[in-house]
Amino acid sequence: MRKVNHIATALLLSVCGGALVAVSAANAAEKCPIDQRQSKAVGESAAKKVQKAFAAYTEGQLDEAIAILLEANARNDFDKAYIARMLGNFYAEKGQMGTAVKYLKQAVDADILGGTDHGATLRLYADLLLQEKKFKEAIPYYYKWMEFTCKSDAQIFRRIGIAYTELKQWDKVLEVANKGISLAESPDKGLYQMKLTAYFNQKKYKDAVKVLEVMVPLFQDDKRLWVQLAQFYLMTEDYDKSLATYDLAYKNGFLETGANITRLSQLLAQKGSPYKAAKIYEKHLQSGLIKEDAKSFEILAGFYHNAKELKEAAEYYGKAAAINNDGKLYLKQGRLLALDQKYSAAIPVLEKALDAGLEHPGEAHFELALAHLSLKQYKSAYHRAQKAADDSKTARSAKSYISYIKEKARIHNVTL
Numbered sequence: 001m002r003k004v005n006h007i008a009t010a011l012l013l014s015v016c017g018g019a020l021v022a023v024s025a026a027n028a029a030e031k032c033p034i035d036q037r038q039s040k041a042v043g044e045s046a047a048k049k050v051q052k053a054f055a056a057y058t059e060g061q062l063d064e065a066i067a068i069l070l071e072a073n074a075r076n077d078f079d080k081a082y083i084a085r086m087l088g089n090f091y092a093e094k095g096q097m098g099t100a101v102k103y104l105k106q107a108v109d110a111d112i113l114g115g116t117d118h119g120a121t122l123r124l125y126a127d128l129l130l131q132e133k134k135f136k137e138a139i140p141y142y143y144k145w146m147e148f149t150c151k152s153d154a155q156i157f158r159r160i161g162i163a164y165t166e167l168k169q170w171d172k173v174l175e176v177a178n179k180g181i182s183l184a185e186s187p188d189k190g191l192y193q194m195k196l197t198a199y200f201n202q203k204k205y206k207d208a209v210k211v212l213e214v215m216v217p218l219f220q221d222d223k224r225l226w227v228q229l230a231q232f233y234l235m236t237e238d239y240d241k242s243l244a245t246y247d248l249a250y251k252n253g254f255l256e257t258g259a260n261i262t263r264l265s266q267l268l269a270q271k272g273s274p275y276k277a278a279k280i281y282e283k284h285l286q287s288g289l290i291k292e293d294a295k296s297f298e299i300l301a302g303f304y305h306n307a308k309e310l311k312e313a314a315e316y317y318g319k320a321a322a323i324n325n326d327g328k329l330y331l332k333q334g335r336l337l338a339l340d341q342k343y344s345a346a347i348p349v350l351e352k353a354l355d356a357g358l359e360h361p362g363e364a365h366f367e368l369a370l371a372h373l374s375l376k377q378y379k380s381a382y383h384r385a386q387k388a389a390d391d392s393k394t395a396r397s398a399k400s401y402i403s404y405i406k407e408k409a410r411i412h413n414v415t416l
Contacts, residue, residue, distance in 0.1 A: 032150035039114030046072050046079040050086065057090065066090050081110035085121050092128060101128050108141070119149045127159070135163035154184035154191060161194045173198040187218045196228075205235045223254035230263070243267040250280070258290035262299065269303055278303035278312070294323040301332070310340040318349065327356035331364055334371075343371040362391020366398055369405070378409035382416045 042050060049072035057065040069087050074080040088104035091097075104125040107113060113121060122145040129138035142160050146152045157180030164172040177194040184191065192215045199208040212229040219225055226249035233242035246264040249255050255264060261284045268277035281300050284290045301316035314336040321329035330353035337346035350371065353364045366388035372381035382405045388398035409416050 033148045034115035034119050034150070037113075037115035037118060039116070040078065042079045042082050043075055046074050046083060049073075050083065053086065062090060062094055066094070077110055078112050081107045081112050082117070084110070085113060085117060088121070089124070092124070097128055097132050101125070101132060101134075104128065119145065122148060130159055130163055133166070135166045139163050152179075152183060154180040154188050156180075157183065158188065158190050158194070161191065165194060165197060168201070170198040170202050189215070189219055189222070192218075205232055208232050209236055209238075223249070223256065226252075226254045227260055234263070239267065239271070243271055256289075258284065261290060265299075265303060269306055274303050274306035275309065278307055278309070294320045294326065294329075297323070298329065305332075305336065310336045314340065314342075321352070321356075325356045327353045327358045327364075330356055331358065331367070334364070334367055338367060338371050338374075341374075343374045346371050360391050360393040362388040362394035362398065365391070366394045366401075369398065369401060373401075373405060373408070376408075376412070378405055378412065378414045379416055381405050382409065 041047065049068055053065040053068040053072075056062075056068060066087065069083050069090070072079075072083050074083050084103045085107035088100045088102075088107060091100035091103060094100075104121060107121050108118075108125050111118065122141055126138050126141035126145060129135075129141065139160055142156055146156060157176045161173050161176045161180065164170075164176060173194050177191045177198070180188060180191045181195075192211060196208055196211045196215070199205070199211060209229070209232045212225060212232055215222075216225050216229055226245060230242050230245035230249060233239070233245060243264075246255070246260070246267060250261075250264055255261055261281065265277040265281040268274070268280070278300060281290065281303060285292060285296055285300060290296050297316045297320035301313045301320060304310075304313035304316065307313075314333045317329050317333035317336065320326065321333060330349055334346045334350035334353060337343075337349060347368060350364045350368045354361055358364055365384045369381045369384035369388055372378070372384060382402065385398045385402045385405055388394040389402065391398075406416065408414075
C-alpha cells in the first residue's frame with residue numbers, strides 16, 4: 001500500500017499561475033485524456049483560502065489548514081473539486097482515511113480538475129479505498145486512472161490483484177497478475193505470489209508447482225519459496241522432486257523449522273536412506289530445533305529401527321517410553337534389546353511394559369519367556385510362557401514353546 005506522504009507543492013500549481021495554454025484541437029485527438037484536460041486557476045475568493053491553507057500546512061499546522069479550507073466559499077464546481085481534493089489529501093496525511101475518502105470522491109466524481117491533478121486524485125482515491133478494505137470500489141478507479149493517464153504498470157495491476165484476492169475472485173487474480181508480470185521491468189515477487197495463491201485456492205496444485213518452478217530460480221535467496229516448492233511437490237505426490245528440493249534447501253541452510261527437518265527426514269527414510277534420516281533428525285533434536293518430547297524420540301527411534309541400528313533405536317524408544325510411561329514403547333524397546341541379544345537388559349524393560357499396562361500383556365510375557373530361555377533361566381521362561389498362553393494374541397506361539405521349555409528344563413535338571 002502506498003504511504004500517504006506530505007502533499008506536494010504542486011497543489012498550488014493551478015492556483016497562482018493562471019491557466020495553462022490549451023492544447024490545440026488538432027493534437028488533442030492524438031493524446032491521452034490527461035493531456036487533453038486543460039488546467040485552470042481557482043476563483044479569486046477560493047484562491048485566497050487555498051493559499052492561506054497551504055501556508056499553514058507548510059508551517060506544520062495541518063489542523064489549521066483544514067479549518068481554513070472548510071471555511072472556503074467555493075462558488076463553482078471547479079473550485080469545489082479543487083478544495084475537496086486538498087481536503088482529501090490533508091485528511092489522508094492526518095490519518096483520517098474515512099473523511100479523506102469522502103472528499104476525494106467529491107473531487108474525482110466532479111471529473112473537472114486539470115489533467116495532472118485529476119490523475120493524481122484518481123490514483124490516491126483508489127489507493128485509499130484499497131487501504132480501507134473497500135476492495136470492490138477500488139478496482140474500477142484503478143482502471144479509470146489507467147484509462148485517463150494512458151499508463152499501466154505492474155504496481156497498479158498488483159494492487160488490483162490484491163483487491164481481487166481479498167474478494168476471492170481467483171480467475172481475475174490470475175488475469176491481472178499475468179498482465180502485471182508482462183509489464184514488470186524486473187521480476188515482481190508479489191505478482192507471482194498472487195498467482196500461486198490463486199492456483200492454491202482453486203486446488204490447481206500442478207499449476208501452482210509451475211509458478212514456483214519459475215519463482216525459485218528468480219528469487220533464489222527466498223528460503224520460504226524452496227520450502228513451498230518442496231511442499232507442493234508432496235501435494236502432487238512427486239516424492240522424488242520433493243526430496244531433492246528439501247535436500248537442496250537443507251544444504252543451503254534454508255530449512256529453519258523442526259517441521260521441515262522432520263519432512264526431509266521422513267522422505268529420506270521412505271526413499272531408502274533411514275540412517276541419513278536418523279542422523280539429520282538427531283542432529284537437530286540435540287540442537288533444540290526439534291523439541292525433545294515423546295513423539296520426537298519415537299520418530300527418531302523409528303528411523304534407527306528402519307536402518308537396523310538396534311542399539312540406538314532401543315535407546316530412543318526407551319526415552320520416548322519414559323516420558324509418559326508408555327507400555328507399548330517399552331515393549332518395542334525390550335524387543336529390540338532382545339533382538340540385539342541383550343537379554344539381561346531386555347528383561348527389566350519388558351517388566352516395565354507390563355507395569356505400565358498393555359492391551360495384550362501376553363506380548364511382553366512371550367518376549368520375557370524368550371529372553372529367559374536364551375539365558376537358560378528355564379523356570380522363569382516357563383512361568384512367562386504360561387502367562388503368554390493365557391492371552392489370545394500370543395496363546396498359540398506360547399503353547400508351542402511350553403513343551404520346548406519343559407524339555408530344556410528336563411535336560412538341565414531344572415524343576416519347573
